[in-house]
Amino acid sequence: MGPGPGPAVDLGLTVPPELSARAPAEARGTARDGVRMLVGRRATGGVEHRRFTELPEVLRPGDLLVVNNSATLPAALPGRLPEGTPVALHLSSAQPDRHGAHLVELRRAVPGEAAAYYPPAQSPARAGLRVALPAGGTAVLTRAFTARLWYAELTLPETLLPYLAAHGRAIRYGYVDRDWSIDAYQTVFATVPGSSEMPSAARPFSAEVVARLAGRGVLVAPVTLHTGVASPEAHEAPYAERFHVPAATARLVGHVRADGGRVIAVGTTVVRALESAAAADGTLQEADGWTELVVTPERGVRAVDGLLTGWHEPRASHLLMLAAVAGRPLLSACYRAAVQHRYLWHEFGDVNLLLPD
Numbered sequence: 001m002g003p004g005p006g007p008a009v010d011l012g013l014t015v016p017p018e019l020s021a022r023a024p025a026e027a028r029g030t031a032r033d034g035v036r037m038l039v040g041r042r043a044t045g046g047v048e049h050r051r052f053t054e055l056p057e058v059l060r061p062g063d064l065l066v067v068n069n070s071a072t073l074p075a076a077l078p079g080r081l082p083e084g085t086p087v088a089l090h091l092s093s094a095q096p097d098r099h100g101a102h103l104v105e106l107r108r109a110v111p112g113e114a115a116a117y118y119p120p121a122q123s124p125a126r127a128g129l130r131v132a133l134p135a136g137g138t139a140v141l142t143r144a145f146t147a148r149l150w151y152a153e154l155t156l157p158e159t160l161l162p163y164l165a166a167h168g169r170a171i172r173y174g175y176v177d178r179d180w181s182i183d184a185y186q187t188v189f190a191t192v193p194g195s196s197e198m199p200s201a202a203r204p205f206s207a208e209v210v211a212r213l214a215g216r217g218v219l220v221a222p223v224t225l226h227t228g229v230a231s232p233e234a235h236e237a238p239y240a241e242r243f244h245v246p247a248a249t250a251r252l253v254g255h256v257r258a259d260g261g262r263v264i265a266v267g268t269t270v271v272r273a274l275e276s277a278a279a280a281d282g283t284l285q286e287a288d289g290w291t292e293l294v295v296t297p298e299r300g301v302r303a304v305d306g307l308l309t310g311w312h313e314p315r316a317s318h319l320l321m322l323a324a325v326a327g328r329p330l331l332s333a334c335y336r337a338a339v340q341h342r343y344l345w346h347e348f349g350d351v352n353l354l355l356p357d
Contacts, residue, residue: 009319009328011335015311019342020175021349024184025204033206036343036350040334042327043357047337052204052351055308061217062261064252065308068199068269069222071190073161074168074182075197075229076115079131079139081124088115089131089139090171092149092228094160094194095242097290101151103239104139105229106131114174117233120147134167146236149229161193171197173232175346185347194226194242200347201267201309219256221249225269225291237317238272240290245277250284253303257282262356264306268318271295271304271325278303295321297328306355311338311345326354 021028025035039048039058050058059065075091086109096102106125107115118125131139137156144150156163170185187202188210213220225243253263253274265271275295277287282302295301297320307325312318314335323331334352343350 009323009331011314011319011332013314013335013339015314015339015345019339019345021344021346022175022177024180024348031206033204033209035204037353038334038338038343038350039353039355040326040330041355041357042330045330045333047334049341053209055209055353056212056216056218058353059213059216059218059264060262062256062259064219064221064256064261064263065213065266066221066223066249066253066263066270066274067189067202067266068225068273069189069191070195070199070224070226070269071193072170072182072185072195072198073193074164074170076169076171077133077164077167078109079133082130085124087131089133090115090196090229092196093226093242097240101142102154103145103149103228104152105149114172114176116174125150137163145239148231148236171229176348189222192224194224196229197227198347199225199227199267199269201351203347204351219252221252222246223249223270223273225273227269232313238294240292241272243273243276243287243289243291245273245284245287247286250277250286253284262305263303264308264355265304266308268309268321271301271307271321274303275301295324297323300324306353308351308353310347310351311343311349322354330354
């Protein structure tokens with residue numbers, strides 16, 4: 001079996017349901033780059049309330065933003081069980097894993113709503129289960145990876161990416177009010193298809209903000225990490241994901257740090273990719289493959305100085321990584337302030353910039 005729930009960072013708070021962003025910023029009457037940004041500084045423990053459009057002014061000339069260029073797939077497919085029960089099949093990544101198999105999650109299809117989580121005791125998933133997919137495709141479950149995820153053999157009438165484009169839709173969860181087009185789940189950096197869910201920390205970036213960053217002397221460099229299927233109900237630890245850190249990005253990280261600049265990851269996916277390519281002394285080399293790294297406060301971070309990220313559930317395993325970057329006191333202060341000031345959660349919500357100073 002794969003990873004189970006990881007140890008939690010106890011923030012001692014509850015996020016009210018009404019703080020879930022139920023639609024993209026554009027549908028709420030705000031530009032993508034108009035979302036709110038809470039800035040936390042580890043050196044002082046202070047927090048500041050900003051707009052994302054102020055990012056170029058908050059950063060310093062010589063800082064480096066590392067972004068994830070993975071594009072989001074329409075990875076939710078409609079399916080039917082042998083007795084005719086409709087289900088949703090959430091596909092984790094565009095490529096089979098290192099063992100040549102796809103990971104999938106089976107969810108209950110609910111007409112007009114997001115597909116619902118199957119508690120393990122209620123799930124129909126079992127070895128040998130055949131799920132009928134559109135246009136004659138099939139998925140046969142082979143063995144369990146976790147209580148939620150299963151390995152599956154896919155048989156499709158065409159290659160995967162055009163098949164998903166024709167028959168899939170973006171994965172969404174119950175806090176999102178409706179199905180939105182796959183374009184709503186892409187960032188301005190998305191060039192390499194492969195993520196099951198949007199690397200959402202970069203969603204607020206616009207061409208204008210990127211141009212202003214360049215004018216300010218802030219550098220931007222890419223990595224690729226294809227996200228798997230999240231576990232908003234089960235809070236599992238991260239599992240293996242495909243990543244690539246280009247040689248040019250690895251070199252730039254080294255140059256920036258040597259010159260006293262700060263390396264700021266845009267999203268937890270970028271932290272995972274960079275830290276997977278980092279040696280014990282923090283130096284980076286080009287890296288390509290699958291990473292199972294789980295960044296915790298005990299391990300710490302070696303290549304990353306700061307982090308721009310969305311707001312995570314108080315029990316989410318991602319909080320371990322955030323605590324490694326920001327420290328628990330600052331992380332707690334940011335989350336208390338975010339709830340008090342009504343910041344919006346999840347992929348369409350506001351963001352948190354965690355800086356060392």
